[in-house]
Amino acid sequence: MNREIKRIAVLTSGGDAPGMNAAIRAVVRSCAYHNLECVGVFRGLQGLIEGDFKEMGPRSVKNIINRGGTLLKSARSTEFRTKEGRKKAFDNLQKAEIDALVVIGGDGTFTGASVFNGEFDYPIVGIPGTIDNDINGTDYTIGYDTALNTVVEAIDKIRDTANSHNRLFLVEVMGRDAGDIALNAGIGAGAEEILIPEQDLGKERLIASLKRSKKSGKSSSIVVVSEGDQIGKNIFGLADYISENMDGYEVKVTVLGHIQRGGSPSCYDRVLASRLGVGAVDALIEGYRDIMIGIANNKIVRVPFSEAIKGDNKIDLDLIRVADITSL
Numbered sequence: 001m002n003r004e005i006k007r008i009a010v011l012t013s014g015g016d017a018p019g020m021n022a023a024i025r026a027v028v029r030s031c032a033y034h035n036l037e038c039v040g041v042f043r044g045l046q047g048l049i050e051g052d053f054k055e056m057g058p059r060s061v062k063n064i065i066n067r068g069g070t071l072l073k074s075a076r077s078t079e080f081r082t083k084e085g086r087k088k089a090f091d092n093l094q095k096a097e098i099d100a101l102v103v104i105g106g107d108g109t110f111t112g113a114s115v116f117n118g119e120f121d122y123p124i125v126g127i128p129g130t131i132d133n134d135i136n137g138t139d140y141t142i143g144y145d146t147a148l149n150t151v152v153e154a155i156d157k158i159r160d161t162a163n164s165h166n167r168l169f170l171v172e173v174m175g176r177d178a179g180d181i182a183l184n185a186g187i188g189a190g191a192e193e194i195l196i197p198e199q200d201l202g203k204e205r206l207i208a209s210l211k212r213s214k215k216s217g218k219s220s221s222i223v224v225v226s227e228g229d230q231i232g233k234n235i236f237g238l239a240d241y242i243s244e245n246m247d248g249y250e251v252k253v254t255v256l257g258h259i260q261r262g263g264s265p266s267c268y269d270r271v272l273a274s275r276l277g278v279g280a281v282d283a284l285i286e287g288y289r290d291i292m293i294g295i296a297n298n299k300i301v302r303v304p305f306s307e308a309i310k311g312d313n314k315i316d317l318d319l320i321r322v323a324d325i326t327s328l
């Protein structure tokens with residue numbers, strides 16, 4: 001299908017991320033700039049199936065650039081994983097005379113979008129919006145920078161208590177299959193150890209390292225544990241293991257949870273979201289489809305969905321080295 005695009009729909013899907021509103025705003029206003037109609041779809045891919053649509057113009061997105069969450073709401077749709085669900089979504093798009101779609105979300109959203117594109121030859125462009133930063137082909141995803149700042153701020157506070165009471169804190173951060181938040185926030189917050197799903201170094205090594213640093217004069221420690229980490233899979237079990245195998249520290253657990261997904265987006269996320277939103281509409285007008293708009297070396301790039309969602313998350317080994325050196 002390569003017909004002229006006159007009407008574009010936008011949705012947010014999967015876990016919300018700070019900056020999604022800024023991306024919606026950029027898409028809506030970009031449509032207005034190019035004299036295209038814009039339709040908001042509520043509750044992500046599920047809203048497509050249910051035809052939950054609303055016309056949007058530049059004023060419908062006023063005062064949202066600074067707001068976390070997503071004005072359009074979000075959902076994880078299991079129905080969109082079925083052929084019948086996707087057919088309903090396609091019929092609704094046809095009925096509403098929508099020519100193309102911008103989806104803002106993570107790998108689950110892009111996977112669904114790409115299947116949909118393949119089945120119906122329907123123009124879709126994706127914008128990476130997830131705090132996990134686990135999408136290939138883009139240096140950053142919307143929400144990641146804000147989440148990092150939230151985590152660092154929280155760990156700074158935990159450090160005060162850790163230090164006052166000679167405690168060892170295990171802090172669990174989000175990132176289902178990706179250690180990006182743990183690794184970067186861990187370095188930024190000066191963590192002693194960082195446990196990530198991409199690297200399983202074992203419990204014994206962790207104990208040996210904690211004992212070494214205690215011997216070197218440290219009176220408190222912070223260990224950042226990614227929720228997807230294998231040895232920290234059950235962070236409370238890990239805390240028990242440390243308590244049983246190490247003297248001299250009281251071990252405490254803090255699970256940061258969904259506070260990492262909320263809050264006002266950082267300036268970086270607002271600018272990134274604005275650039276990606278404008279880039280998505282540009283790409284659709286130029287006839288691109290089945291791609292994600294990303295950022296690489298501070299330039300907007302167009303990456304096939306198949307590249308964006310393929311394979312395992314890659315971790316920068318240099319960062320692991322920096323974490324090791326600076327935690328001495």
Ligand code: F6P
Pocket residue numbers: 015106130131132174175176227261
């Ligand atoms: O994908 C983003 C993410 O925040 C992950 O880091 C986390 O594992 C997951 O979403 C939690 O999802 P939910 O809020 O749906 O339980």
